[in-house]
Amino acid sequence: MLDESTKTKKVHTINISDDVYKRVKSHIQEKGVTFTEFVNTTLSASLNRHKLSKMYTPYITEDFISDNAVYLNDSKLNKIAIVRLKEFPDTDLDNTGFYAYCEICDSDSCIHVRHSLVTGSILKLSILYKKA
Ligand SMILES: [Zn+2]
Missing domain, CATH: 1.10.1220 (Arc Repressor Mutant)
Structure with missing residues (x-):
């Protein structure tokens, strides 16, 4: 209709x-x-x-997406940022499931994590489909 x-x-x-x-x-x-x-x-x-x-992040471009990580080229830092999904520990009573985590910044809230959330690149990781 x-x-x-x-x-x-x-x-x-x-x-x-x-x-x-x-x-x-x-x-x-x-x-x-x-x-x-x-x-x-x-x-x-x-x-x-x-x-x-x-x-918001003109200096960050998506380089590659593997099964379990987003590789972002950061021309400001001149580095490749690797953003993965991590599972909340069982001891975390407020959160369940996954959160995005950047290995070069050792952070779950840096600009690379925010970039991967805004563009949706983090949603392409196959770990999400295995859990669904
Ligand atoms: Zn980062």
């Missing part, structure tokens, strides 16, 4: 894998939005994230 925005504007058809479609459908039912609203909002947010990261 088409909502108001698709009746009056030109629309484009895309192919979505069945796995992603099922995951998104479950998510949008919880959020109470249409599939079209979700796709348009998500794609716009993705473009805005990249625009923001170019303003």
Whole structure:
């Protein structure tokens, strides 16, 4: 069923894998939005994230993403920052799951961690899919 925005504007058809479609459908039912609203909002947010990261961290570029780490080239430090996901220890009663951690800064809140969160590069690490 088409909502108001698709009746009056030109629309484009895309192919979505069945796995992603099922995951998104479950998510949008919880959020109470249409599939079209979700796709348009998500794609716009993705473009805005990249625009923001170019303003916020113009000296950091994504070098490589392996199965378990994001490698960021920092031209200010002239170093490669390695950001990984670490699991919260069992003793941490306030947090569960993962947090992003930068090995060169020995920090979970440095500019490299923030860059990987804003661009979403940290979300590409396969450890997240193994836990899901
Ligand atoms: Zn760092």
